[in-house]
Amino acid sequence: MIGGWASHQKGHNDGRRSRRENGMVPTSSPRSIPVDDKQSSVSLSSSSTRGQCLEVVLSGRVVSDVPNGRFGRQIHIQQADDGESSSSIIDDGCGVVVVHLDATKAHGTSAWMKIRGARKLICPGVFLRVHGIRRNGIANTSTSTNHVTTADTEHDTTHKRKHNDADNEKKQPQDYILATNIIITGAVPATPYLARVLSFPLETLVELFGEETLSINLAATAVVDKSDTSRIIQNAALVHLTCALRPCSVVRCQDLRQMCHEETLAGRYGTLFKKPELLQLCDDMRECQGWTRGARSAPTTSSDTWSALLRMEQQWCRETTDDNNDVVDVEYNGPIENEAANSSMPMADESMEHHDRVVYGGVDVDPSLNLPDPNDTRRQQYVDQRKRPQVLWMLRLIRRLLDCGDENVVKHPNNSHAATTDIMTPRIYHVADIGGGRGDLANAVAAYFAQPHIREFVHVHVTVVDINQSSLDAGRERATLANLESHMSFVLCDLANESQVSTLLLNQQQSFDLVFGLHCCGGLAEAAVELALKSRASFCISTCCFRSNMNLATLSSLSDTMMMASESSGSTTSYTGLGGVGTKRVEQHQKDRDLVSTLAIVVGGEGQDRSIRALNAMRLAAAKEKVYTMSNITNNASGKFRTWQETFPIQYSNQNRVMVGVFDDL
Incomplete structure (x- = not known):
């Protein structure tokens, strides 16, 4: 994301020359x-x-x-x-x-x-x-160290x-x-980059921007009050930072730093990149410095990474006769009306679903409503080409998982109201959107199932779970404006906190039947699967950013335990031939996972999709292990937990894989 921007050199150099002429940049002396x-x-x-x-x-x-x-x-x-x-x-x-x-x-x-x-x-x-x-x-x-003996x-x-x-x-x-x-x-005009650099304390900026260089330059500028040296050096560091963020002024830079400091203290550093102030600074920097959005060649995948990927594929993507869903990729991109042939629930008329807007029953829940600036053509283009198609694709998948007519998916999730033979009795489902924030996907799900001709057969309540209170407040406001407040709940919960998760599950009038998430970053995807397993709910989790939220990556940790158990039992794994004791092989697996997760986030990198597939296969294998451990469910036709991966069109996103898990009826 950051590396995708390239600057016109002329714009950059002209701006730097003008700063030198105005005395904004300290002149380097020999x-x-x-x-x-x-x-x-x-x-x-x-x-x-x-x-x-x-x-x-x-x-x-x-x-x-x-x-x-x-x-x-x-x-x-x-x-x-x-x-x-x-x-x-x-x-x-x-x-x-x-x-x-x-x-x-x-x-x-x-x-x-x-x-x-x-x-x-x-x-x-x-x-x-x-x-x-x-x-x-x-x-x-x-060649003194390479002697050849006469023998x-x-x-x-x-x-x-x-x-x-x-x-x-x-x-x-x-x-x-x-x-x-x-x-x-x-600097790079990307909000995550700006959030990071503006969040550093002033003392850290002095270290980064060269305290020694600044001191020498100040010493060379005639009269300097030694008692004020520290303050002057700090100001010089701030000037350096401001120049890197041109056309940002010193006052504006100070205000942004204060905002980032306050948000960090409030525990909201992870959402700083969404702040309108930083988004506006990005736009100003691109215009001033001549940045253009251009393709950047992905780095060559190293031989070590290829070896790591092959070992993980052999370990986690092996097809078996009893369950090959771990490696089967299902791509469902057909039009929605094709579902009606196998569905016991009537589908909406094609005219009721607008692909240029997400509108159901006259209720507009389009993702573009979340744009800070509706006139921002670049972000509107992102919504049109990527965000909205992803929301609609995920909604189709959710409908398949909740529908009783598709033989390839679960007919009835764990629901006390599902085991009814009377099709006229509405089925009741409780679903959770993990990391849903403002509710782009959750609002679409709620609006679709709130349509009168759909509610006649299915009642769906959506709970949005997020760690950011401001995002939840914004989502609740949107739901209220769309008259969806009775169909939705917004819950503040840190999935890393076991007591908060327990409270979340206890406070629900009904256990979750389906857990979903669109682009759950890194370990959050694994935490979402864990939440689903605790509720014995099906799940569909779109994965991305495989190196973030690692404190939530419990399934990855479980995969290491599974490796150790396999070695202890004498089972053959793709790491068996590496030599050493089981602990050494587990360490190798951890190193491999680190390399593969890095490749998984390289846009356009050779083997990126295979890396995502291998990592998700590892997670799903760990999820199955946890289900078998918790429930003692045997692998038989009468009761089975099945997993697979689905993919949406890569035009929507390079990280386009979705982990799916369902509990068949016992």
Whole structure:
């Protein structure tokens, strides 16, 4: 999302030149760059066995980044043609320069590597000014450590020498810059990025934006009252930040920082990206800096990630004779009227469902009503092309799961009113929308089933569960305006809090029959499945953002336990041949899951869909294990918990898989 923005270089450079002319950006003065003892012993212009070192300044946009150890990062920067970059910089012929950030070698970048969340600001799309040392690495071709004994045969000698030559070739270092200080000169116009940088305390901003650089620049500006140095440095850091957020003013920047601080203290940091103030700043930055929405090539999937994905697929996506639903993907994209042939419930007339708006029975519950600015054409386009189609697709799936006519899905969820043979007696269902917030999907579900000709056969009550009170209040207001308040409830609940979950389940007049969620981020999807299992309810959960809300990822943790149990029982797994004891194999599984979950969120990445499929298969396998443990349900035709995955069109979203689980009638 952040990396998808690309800036017109001209707009960026012109803005930076005007800031220099107005004195907004402190001018860098020639100085020695502080490095550690080992670094400082190398002459900046002399040669050594490790190569040449030369002080350089680089300005440009980050095009890609790769983690390099715990306190390191390797980034590729597209040089800006603005006259700030040193002429001695060697690029790859396309203007891209390799920059290493290493907190263990250059203390000036340690804050970026060690402060929590700071390294996420150095992402593709951001503009940086880098002070550093150019390294022209020379390979060590010495063969002193590769002796060949006289007892070796001529064949072995030749083989070993070839092997050593290949190793030396692989170790041939690439020309790069070791960064000693970096400054963000152009932030990425995306609300999650802005929320993060504006939430940092002022002391942290001073560390990130170069306390030493600011101090040196201030010392070079004639008269400075030493007693006010700290305050002046803080103001200079704030000016740096404001310049990166241009055309934001200092006063506006202070107001936004105050807002972010208050929201964070109130426990609402996770929803800051939705704030209209940040959305407006994004629009202003894009217009001022010349940003355009453009495609960005996904990074190449590493061999380690491919190996991890293959192991997870072999472990969790294996087809079995007794239950192959774990790996069957069902894509249902047919028109709604096709359902009527197998349905005992009359369907709405085609004229009653408007695909340019979500309207049922004259009640408008379209997602566009949630837009902060109805005249925002970009966000309106997102609703038209993605959000609304997803809502309608999920509604069709929910109708299938609640309908009694489709033989491929559960006929009657766990419902005391469902076991009736009188079709004229309305069936009563209680459904829950997890993380529903303002109720885009929940309002559509409630409006559809509130239609008089539908309520004659089915009564549905929707409970929206969310952790954000302001979103729930907004959703309740929308429901009231649509006259749906009697069909909906809005409950504040943190699914990580067991007592709140127990209270939620106890306070319901009727247990949930179906739990659903549209794009439940990361561990929230697993918490939604857990809630469904506690109610013995069916579920359909659209998954995304596989690396967030990890404190809720209980099914992922259960999969590790399942791996350990398999090893203890002597069962063969895809990790059996790796060697070591069971604990080591579980650790490998955890590493694999980490790699695969990273690939699952890379838009357009090779293997992204397979990664999502494998992770969801793992979750569903853990859900089945939990059901069998809790209920002692045997795998037989009379009573069975079935799971599978469905996919909606990828045009709606790259993360388009939905976990489905149903309890068949016992």
